[in-house]
Amino acid sequence: GAGVSQSPSNKVTEKGKDVELRCDPISGHTALYWYRQRLGQGLEFLIYFQGNSAPDKSGLPSDRFSAERTGESVSTLTIQRTQQEDSAVYLCASSLESRGSYEQYFGPGTRLTVT
Amino acid sequence: AQTVTQSQPEMSVQEAETVTLSCTYDTSESDYYLFWYKQPPSRQMILVIRQEAYKQQNATENRFSVNFQKAAKSFSLKISDSQLGDAAMYFCAYRRGSNYKLTFGKGTLLTVNP
Numbered sequence: 001g002a003g004v005s006q007s008p009s010n011k012v013t014e015k016g017k018d019v020e021l022r023c024d025p026i027s028g029h030t031a032l033y034w035y036r037q038r039l040g041q042g043l044e045f046l047i048y049f050q051g052n053s054a055p056d057k058s059g060l061p062s063d064r065f066s067a068e069r070t071g072e073s074v075s076t077l078t079i080q081r082t083q084q085e086d087s088a089v090y091l092c093a094s095s096l097e098s099r100g101s102y103e104q105y106f107g108p109g110t111r112l113t114v115t
Numbered sequence: 116a117q118t119v120t121q122s123q124p125e126m127s128v129q130e131a132e133t134v135t136l137s138c139t140y141d142t143s144e145s146d147y148y149l150f151w152y153k154q155p156p157s158r159q160m161i162l163v164i165r166q167e168a169y170k171q172q173n174a175t176e177n178r179f180s181v182n183f184q185k186a187a188k189s190f191s192l193k194i195s196d197s198q199l200g201d202a203a204m205y206f207c208a209y210r211r212g213s214n215y216k217l218t219f220g221k222g223t224l225l226t227v228n229p
């Protein structure tokens with residue numbers, strides 16, 4: 001079936017504007033994750049959703065960042081009042097479960113550039 | 116907190132040769148998983164190989180194999196018969212068995228020379 005998809009692929013925005021990034025997980029995957037990848041760095045965990053449980057927001061860097069997920073489908077990551085340090089690739093992943101050796105399947109990411 | 120260290124920012128290999136990418140990690144847990152991900156220029160992270168800490172046998176997937184040294188907390192990736200399509204960023208990642216968060220190293224950029 002289809003993999004994880006993300007939109008837009010690239011986003012250029014002006015400092016101070018709000019942006020919304022979208023993630024469509026693989027159908028049937030109950031767990032969904034957002035990561036941030038800064039230039040030359042590994043991935044940083046941002047937020048995790050599992051079914052109807054309360055999300056783990058412990059990785060969100062500031063209160064300008066928020067995310068929502070509707071049931072076990074689409075998720076949106078919103079960044080308010082963007083800053084230049086928010087420039088990065090934002091990757092979404094999903095998995096059947098979140099424990100054990102279940103693989104996280106990644107989308108192609110959204111490259112955000114704040115000017 | 117768990118940390119993952121990849122000490123080689125860049126590596127290069129000749130086509131058809133073998134290359135080994137290094138990874139060390141720090142944890143006090145006994146139940147955990149280790150992964151190698153490949154990220155080509157398309158940005159899509161692709162799982163290359165995984166290792167369960169409780170398994171003594173090193174994982175292998177075709178041309179990819181790992182050398183898992185649990186006592187030394189080392190998890191290196193060996194790529195045999197390197198191909199041009201292997202060129203990518205490679206990330207080592209750790210996950211505690213009871214948790215879902217992946218902790219990534221900073222990556223190693225692999226170049227394959229024809």
